[in-house]
Amino acid sequence: MYQRLRTFLFVGPGLAWLTFFMVVPCLLVFLYSFFERGVYGGIVYDFTFENFDRAFDPLYLAILLKSAKIAGLATLIALLIAYPAAYAIARAPAQRQPVYLFLVMLPFWSNYLIRTYAWIVMLNREGLINRALLDFGLVGEALPLLYNEASVVTGLVYNYVPFVILAIYSSISRLNPEIAEASEDLGAPSYKTFLRVILPLTLPGIAAGAVFVFVLSIGNFITPDLLGGGRVQMVGNLIYDQFLEARDWPFGSALSLILIGVMMCLLFAQAVAVNRSAEGTR
Amino acid sequence: MKKTAFAKKLLAGAPAAVLALGLGPAAAQTLVISNWDGYMPADMAEQFEAETGISIDVANHATNEEIMGKVTASGGKGYDVIFVSSPFAEALDKLGIAAKLDHSMLPNMENLYPEARELSYDEGLTFSMPYAWGTTGLCYRSDLVSEEPDSWMDLLDPSDDLAGKVTMLSTDRWMIGAAALAKGYSVNVTEEEKLTEVKDLLVSAKEDLLAYDDTTFYSKLVSGEASLVHAWDGWCNYGIAENADIKYTIPSEGTDLWVDTMVVMESSENKEAAHEFINYILGADTHKWVVENILYKVPNKASMEALDASMVETYPNLGMEPAAMLEYEMLRDVGNAQKDYSRLKTEVMSAQ
Numbered sequence: 001m002y003q004r005l006r007t008f009l010f011v012g013p014g015l016a017w018l019t020f021f022m023v024v025p026c027l028l029v030f031l032y033s034f035f036e037r038g039v040y041g042g043i044v045y046d047f048t049f050e051n052f053d054r055a056f057d058p059l060y061l062a063i064l065l066k067s068a069k070i071a072g073l074a075t076l077i078a079l080l081i082a083y084p085a086a087y088a089i090a091r092a093p094a095q096r097q098p099v100y101l102f103l104v105m106l107p108f109w110s111n112y113l114i115r116t117y118a119w120i121v122m123l124n125r126e127g128l129i130n131r132a133l134l135d136f137g138l139v140g141e142a143l144p145l146l147y148n149e150a151s152v153v154t155g156l157v158y159n160y161v162p163f164v165i166l167a168i169y170s171s172i173s174r175l176n177p178e179i180a181e182a183s184e185d186l187g188a189p190s191y192k193t194f195l196r197v198i199l200p201l202t203l204p205g206i207a208a209g210a211v212f213v214f215v216l217s218i219g220n221f222i223t224p225d226l227l228g229g230g231r232v233q234m235v236g237n238l239i240y241d242q243f244l245e246a247r248d249w250p251f252g253s254a255l256s257l258i259l260i261g262v263m264m265c266l267l268f269a270q271a272v273a274v275n276r277s278a279e280g281t282r
Numbered sequence: 283m284k285k286t287a288f289a290k291k292l293l294a295g296a297p298a299a300v301l302a303l304g305l306g307p308a309a310a311q312t313l314v315i316s317n318w319d320g321y322m323p324a325d326m327a328e329q330f331e332a333e334t335g336i337s338i339d340v341a342n343h344a345t346n347e348e349i350m351g352k353v354t355a356s357g358g359k360g361y362d363v364i365f366v367s368s369p370f371a372e373a374l375d376k377l378g379i380a381a382k383l384d385h386s387m388l389p390n391m392e393n394l395y396p397e398a399r400e401l402s403y404d405e406g407l408t409f410s411m412p413y414a415w416g417t418t419g420l421c422y423r424s425d426l427v428s429e430e431p432d433s434w435m436d437l438l439d440p441s442d443d444l445a446g447k448v449t450m451l452s453t454d455r456w457m458i459g460a461a462a463l464a465k466g467y468s469v470n471v472t473e474e475e476k477l478t479e480v481k482d483l484l485v486s487a488k489e490d491l492l493a494y495d496d497t498t499f500y501s502k503l504v505s506g507e508a509s510l511v512h513a514w515d516g517w518c519n520y521g522i523a524e525n526a527d528i529k530y531t532i533p534s535e536g537t538d539l540w541v542d543t544m545v546v547m548e549s550s551e552n553k554e555a556a557h558e559f560i561n562y563i564l565g566a567d568t569h570k571w572v573v574e575n576i577l578y579k580v581p582n583k584a585s586m587e588a589l590d591a592s593m594v595e596t597y598p599n600l601g602m603e604p605a606a607m608l609e610y611e612m613l614r615d616v617g618n619a620q621k622d623y624s625r626l627k628t629e630v631m632s633a634q
Contacts, residue, residue: 037621039618039620040350041351059633126505229493229494230495241628241631243351245453246624247350
């Protein structure tokens with residue numbers, strides 16, 4: 001009895017938090033997605049599947065696919081930048097590693113919005129990069145670097161790369177160096193050691209970093225809004241617009257549910273990948 | 283302007299002043315007001331409190347749609363006075379969210395232009411009070427365009443040297459308004475076929491657009507990132523203030539006349555204080571002070587006539603007379619077609 005009470009006291013606050021701020025709002029989103037919108041906003045309680053029907057219209061499906069493409073590209077580039085960096089940090093002398101990790105985290109001391117806005121200053125027609133290119137005579141007229149998919153990907157990669165470095169670093173630093181030595185002692189060239197031994201063993205870190213970037217990118221709306229200039233719409237902007245501009249909460253809810261579904265599938269896939277690799281090392 | 287300039291003073295308000303207003307001893311009240319960020323002088327709340335003892339809690343909204351979403355969801359609860367454009371005020375009245383105004387508490391109404399009291403969306407100003415009014419047009423860098431723009435098509439299908447250097451408003455009423463005017467339709471168009479044509483034009487216009495921008499377009503002109511932007515006249519003035527080469531023009535196809543209004547919420551428990559606030563704004567000096575701060579025209583004859591002549595010289599569109607403005611079509615509530623409008627806008631924004 002006492003045991004039960006104690007468990008309840010420990011778990012209670014967290015459970016209440018999750019119930020009120022996670023389960024209830026999610027249920028509301030779920031319920032709203034089956035009703036109709038009012039003309040000026042609000043919900044009209046008439047049951048309908050129209051919102052889901054509309055969400056799978058080719059127009060919006062294309063946005064979902066484009067968001068996945070942008071998020072996928074950001075993930076890939078972030079991994080390519082982060083893996084060598086994480087590897088280098090993990091192989092650096094032990095006393096210097098905290099310094100390097102500190103430097104990786106340093107950008108987080110400034111606000112996300114400011115870091116994103118700084119890219120506008122660099123990329124716009126009259127921005128730093130175009131000025132430099134023009135001054136050195138490398139281009140005849142200013143390049144359209146801003147307000148396209150490339151600038152959105154740039155912004156996403158820039159903001160999320162530190163997380164990926166940390167995730168992969170923790171994976172690499174936990175690696176027993178003797179395993180790689182054994183591989184080389186047995187005659188494997190170093191590229192083979194990397195591909196067949198190190199890479200598979202650090203897969204959990206890669207998966208964690210990748211899912212992190214992908215999930216945060218696909219739902220992001222600030223970066224596409226600022227760096228895409230409203231011309232590049234991602235599903236996050238679409239949802240944002242439904243709640244704040246179009247006042248179509250039911251449609252926004254339906255889109256949110258679909259996005260939550262996609263994210264859950266990815267997190268599940270990541271969990272499976274981590275499990276597999278854990279089994280593999282046994 | 284910074285939101286932080288309006289310190290929250292929840293329990294402020296001198297009891298004596300409240301008593302003097304005859305609002306009862308229990309009413310140490312705070313008015314909750316929602317306005318566009320930067321659309322009134324930064325220290326307005328402090329000035330008002332110093333004068334009346336009523337404190338104001340200012341919330342900001344970025345767009346009409348945002349505040350409409352909040353207010354329709356809550357039936358207006360949580361706000362006392364909100365600032366919205368005329369078609370939205372009309373909608374709030376239809377929804378029963380807007381309170382009827384008691385003109386006996388608004389003696390400063392006599393400062394208004396006679397024209398401003400007979401606006402088609404609210405004749406006699408029964409539920410809304412005009413705060414600022416103006417037109418929507420083209421704001422451009424006269425030193426960067428090869429010829430002066432004079433048509434909405436200069437924005438929607440720009441010449442080669444302007445392609446990629448124009449921005450458009452993304453708020454549904456004005457985004458649709460630009461294309462509707464270009465097609466020769468009403469800014470309140472509701473017919474399905476016409477809206478389809480409008481949508482097609484807007485989707486094709488997207489190709490030559492630098493960005494959609496409702497808030498920083500004038501700074502894009504100042505920096506030279508954009509050469510021609512879709513703008514409200516007052517906001518073009520913000521650019522003119524920084525660069526005298528920036529000019530404002532109304533395209534030959536016409537424009538809309540919009541009025542930004544103050545609406546009291548029917549659910550408000552501080553209706554008297556809310557009227558007090560509106561009456562304060564309509565004061566000749568206050569409303570003139572508003573013009574000097576936000577650079578938009580106000581429908582207040584006494585304030586506009588007291589305006590320094592150099593202001594009109596610097597910002598020519600401030601000198602536009604009410605009669606000239608009223609030649610253009612008034613932006614009205616489109617009723618059920620509002621659903622089509624927001625859907626159309628979503629589809630344009632989503633088009634690849």
